[in-house]
Amino acid sequence: MASNERLYIRLRHRVQVQPKQHVYFGDVAQYIVAPDLEQRLRQILIHTVTPEDKHLIVIDVMKVIERLREAVPHLEVEILGPNQTILEIVYPQKSPKFVLVLFVWILLFIGSGLAIMNFHEDVSMLAVHQRIYKMITGMEEPHPLWLQIPYSLGIGIGMILFFNHVFKKRLNEEPSPLEVEMFNYQQSLDQYVVMHENKEVEKKLNDNT
Incomplete structure (x- = not known):
């Protein structure tokens, strides 16, 4: 050759x-x-x-x-x-148990719901809706449902658009903010692994000398 x-x-x-x-x-x-x-x-x-x-x-x-x-x-x-x-x-993975998946799902559902409700309580969202209702109609209404119901539906639709997923179905090819953050985390993790490996090699060489 x-x-x-x-x-x-x-x-x-x-x-x-x-x-x-x-x-x-x-x-x-x-x-x-x-x-x-x-x-x-x-x-x-x-x-x-x-x-x-x-x-x-x-x-x-x-x-x-x-x-x-x-x-x-x-x-x-x-x-x-x-x-x-x-x-x-990649090691063989066991299928997750249904009870465990259900428990995690319920925990996340309740936690996210409480977080949204606490945020709305902190910013007095009910009072804001009542004020908007009075500005539009001129009447007092303790429960302006025709504002609250569309607003609640809008939160759910907004979360779907933000994360760009409906269950496993992607809405478009653009990555969601969560996917971008996971990518950045993976890049940082890979860089750490490489740097850590280099330090281990240098340590072994120094020990041998």
Whole structure:
């Protein structure tokens, strides 16, 4: 093989794997290489999942390059994108118990309802509705239902539009604020895992020296 054979790789950000799975180069990276090397590189073993790996594994690009060079010594590697990929070990999950799901649903329903009612009490929403009713009709009404009922329905519709979901059905392709926050949290968590792994590697190297 010519000494100027070049490989361009981009590590995937996060890959889900199974316990005891063999993880190959084609699983953790996107790459461009000469056609005669493509299949050979795809089957290079990068890592084997063991029980000691627990839940998350950080694969550094240096380990990937080391495995590639063992198989193809004169390979020139160009790295594009992140320098680490995270392997998330997915264990079989048990179906949630109906009683537990019902308990959590009731707890969230009551808690959110109390939160809304306490907020309305703090801002004197009833008094506001009564004042609006008097401004429009000129009459006193202790329970202006024709204002309160549409307002209550509007809260529910507004929550559906805000979270962009009706049960599992998405209303449109735009992500909801909750999904954006979860994405930001996942990004921060992944960055912490990578940084923590780097510190652990440095600590091991210092201990060995």
